[in-house]
Amino acid sequence: MEDLQHLEASALEKIKSLGSQQDLTQLRSELLGKKGLLGQALRSVSALPEAERPGRGKEINIIKQKLAAALDDAAKSLAQAEREAKLVGGRYDVTLPGRRTVAGYPHPLRLVEEEVFRCLKSLGFTVANGPLVEHDWYNFEALNIPQDHPARDMQDTFFLAPSVVLRTHTSNVQIRTMLAQDPPIRIVAPGMVFRNDAVDATHSPVFHQVEGLWIDEKATFGDLKGILQRFAVQLFGPEAQVRLRPSYFPFTEPSAEVDVGYKTSKGLEWLEVLGAGMVHPEVLKSVGYDPNKVQGFAFGAGIERIAMLRYGIKDIRLFYENDLRFLGQFGGNGRHAPGR
Ligand code: FA5
Numbered sequence: 126m127e128d129l130q131h132l133e134a135s136a137l138e139k140i141k142s143l144g145s146q147q148d149l150t151q152l153r154s155e156l157l158g159k160k161g162l163l164g165q166a167l168r169s170v171s172a173l174p175e176a177e178r179p180g181r182g183k184e185i186n187i188i189k190q191k192l193a194a195a196l197d198d199a200a201k202s203l204a205q206a207e208r209e210a211k212l213v214g215g216r217y218d219v220t221l222p223g224r225r226t227v228a229g230y231p232h233p234l235r236l237v238e239e240e241v242f243r244c245l246k247s248l249g250f251t252v253a254n255g256p257l258v259e260h261d262w263y264n265f266e267a268l269n270i271p272q273d274h275p276a277r278d279m280q281d282t283f284f285l286a287p288s289v290v291l292r293t294h295t296s297n298v299q300i301r302t303m304l305a306q307d308p309p310i311r312i313v314a315p316g317m318v319f320r321n322d323a324v325d326a327t328h329s330p331v332f333h334q335v336e337g338l339w340i341d342e343k344a345t346f347g348d349l350k351g352i353l354q355r356f357a358v359q360l361f362g363p364e365a366q367v368r369l370r371p372s373y374f375p376f377t378e379p380s381a382e383v384d385v386g387y388k389t390s391k392g393l394e395w396l397e398v399l400g401a402g403m404v405h406p407e408v409l410k411s412v413g414y415d416p417n418k419v420q421g422f423a424f425g426a427g428i429e430r431i432a433m434l435r436y437g438i439k440d441i442r443l444f445y446e447n448d449l450r451f452l453g454q455f456g457g458n459g460r461h462a463p464g465r
Contacts, residue, residue, distance in 0.1 A: 132162060133188045140195045146203050153196050163189045233455040234333055234444055237360070237432045238315050241335050244359040245313045248352065250337065253312040255298035257319075261288040263297040267411040268376040281321035283330075291319035294425055295336035296376060299404075302338065303412035308419045309341035315428070326440045333428035338404070340414070340421030346379070346403055349422040353401065357385050360435055364388065368395060377402025377423060387434055396434050399426035 136156050143149050155161055166185050170178050212219050231239075242252065255263075270277055283291040298314035314336040322328045339348070350369070357365040366386035374380040380402035384395040401424035406416035429441050436455065438444075443451050 129166065129184055129188060132166070133191065136162070136192050137195060140192070140199050143199050143203065146200070146207070149196065149200055149203060156192050157189065157196075163192070230453060230455065232444075232452060233432045233436060233438075234428050236455055237428050237435060238333070238335060240360055241315070241356070241426070241428075241431075242313060244356055245337060245352075248311070248355075250311045250313040250339075253298050253302050253314045254316065255292070255295070255301050255314060257292055257317055258285060259290055259292040259297050261290055263300045264290050264292050264294070267300045267408065268296055269405050269407040269411070270375045274375065283319050283321055293320055294318050295334040296423070296425055298336055299338045299376075299408070299423055300412060303340065303409075303414065308414065308421075310421070311339050313337050324442065326442070327430070327433070329429065329441050329445065331445075332441070334425050335428055336423065336425045338421065338423045340404065340409075340419055342419055344421040346422065349401060349403075349424065353383055353399075353424070360431060361385060361387055366393070369401075372400065372402075374400055374402055376405050376408050378405045379403060383424070385431075385434060396430060398430045398434065399424050401425070 136152075139152055143152065157163055163185060167182065170181050170185070173181055211217060246252075264282075265274075265277060266272070282293050285291065295314045295316055295318060298312070298316075302310060302312050302314075316333065316335075317331060318334050319331055322330050324330065337352070339352075350367075353367050353369075357367045368384040368386060369381040370384065372380045372382040377400075380400065382397050383399045383401055384397050386393045386395045388394075401422065403420065403422050409416040409419065429444055432438065432444070433441065
């Protein structure tokens with residue numbers, strides 16, 4: 126009995142003073158392993174008189190459980206102590222300020238697109254999309270631009286096959302939407318468009334447009350002007366002005382080019398940002414609408430041109446060069462600019 130009490134006390138003492146996980150593994154095997162002290166004690170039970178054996182065996186097992194529990198507790202404390210030691214004194218300096226990850230930021234063209242959506246959604250417009258690779262009929266013919274019509278020269282076209290084009294404008298979505306649903310219609314259709322234009326500071330062969338279309342029984346040119354003015358104010362501030370110049374599009378009559386006026390040190394300057402007009406009766410007929418019953422207007426704006434005006438960017442090519450120093454100036458007021 127006494128020898129068992131001694132064994133327990135000295136084992137607990139050793140457990141308390143353990144310094145590492147390695148020592149703990151060693152001690153666990155010395156005490157509880159097959160050839161360990163408690164194993165030996167159990168084996169020695171058989172040498173005792175039969176009457177003493179059960180009591181002795183029970184005693185040894187109780188001690189075995191106590192020591193196993195004490196070893197488990199010690200393992201947890203050691204692991205915790207080792208983690209803390211690593212953090213404070215080891216490879217990690219917890220007092221160093223954190224390294225900031227550079228968050229992504231929206232592209233300025235995306236920001237403008239979102240602003241346009243915000244303006245038009247509040248007027249009940251919903252977003253519609255259409256294909257970039259388009260059949261000639263949706264891009265031209267249904268928009269009252271027949272084969273050999275001189276108006277096709279206005280939009281130099283990339284042909285993929287004799288009747289398949291990269292869409293030259295987002296107006297194809299007008300046709301697809303009107304074919305798919307009955308009036309009233311109020312959609313805004315953003316996306317990429319393609320033209321065989323030479324690159325310069327204000328032209329790119331791939332650019333973005335956003336199309337608007339409103340068809341119902343009485344949508345008027347006055348409504349169109351009102352929307353465009355609202356559009357200009359939302360995008361360029363309360364002093365922005367809108368100027369409509371008579372123009373020609375085969376799919377609208379009357380048609381207008383719309384310029385936005387903005388203040389510079391030299392006075393008011395104007396930049397053409399969109400084309401617009403009342404949807405031509407021939408277009409309404411081509412989608413099966415009755416021009417005597419419904420009418421409406423459409424407009425198509427160049428996103429790049431709006432972004433150039435809004436942010437004072439002089440060269441359209443900057444949008445596509447992916448220079449992070451340029452792109453980082455727009456999202457979240459430049460807070461995420463690289464290198465900060
Ligand atoms: C059109 O594309 C007509 N579909 C717009 C329209 C829609 C008129 C609905 C009436 C009704 P336009 O070719 O003018 O029109 O182009 C529209 C806008 O796209 C221009 O005002 C300009 O802002 C922009 N744009 C045109 N060509 C380029 C180019 N190469 N690079 C960048 N922006 C361009």
